[in-house]
Amino acid sequence: MTKSYLVETITQSMYGHTRKDVEDVVNTIFNTMSKALAEGHRIEIRGLGSFQIKERRARMGRNPKTGEEVAIPARKVPYFVVGKQLRARVNQDEDE
């Protein structure tokens, strides 16, 4: 499901909001989250999971095509941990 389809689905299941309203909200949600992560904050959405930043050390890598060694600089990567409730729902655990 893409963002536009998500917007469409939500618009149809809510009264009183236009597609544009919902689209603005969805964009604001993910822009706000991206900005928070870029600033180094952690994000925790109850029932969904949490996002945080992990630091990766610099290392030597290899170009798999040419076999040439290349230096990979230290970098930060966003990391998502699925919440307990959603993990169970996705796996369709019986006690959920």
Add this chain to the structure above:
Amino acid sequence: MSARKTMTKADIVEAVYESLGGFSKKESAEIVEMVFETIKETLEQGEKIKISGFGNFVVRQKKERTGRNPQTGEEITIAPRRVLTFKPSQVLKNAING
């Protein structure tokens, strides 16, 4: 948010309320809630969610495999299961390292 802290749904509702202007606090909270609920329901059905500029949430089917209890060394069978993974978009990765 200035100091390093954890952003929650309440902060997101606040951002929606303040930056969009067209909604009451209650409406902002309702739509934000609906967005996350729709995402969860979609993932629960095994379907992926693609948010351009942010990333993709993908449900993956894992096969049964044999694992080992690292404390006792005992072999155990890990049942087949479905797991949720998040693959950040290049745009998000760049923003974080920018």
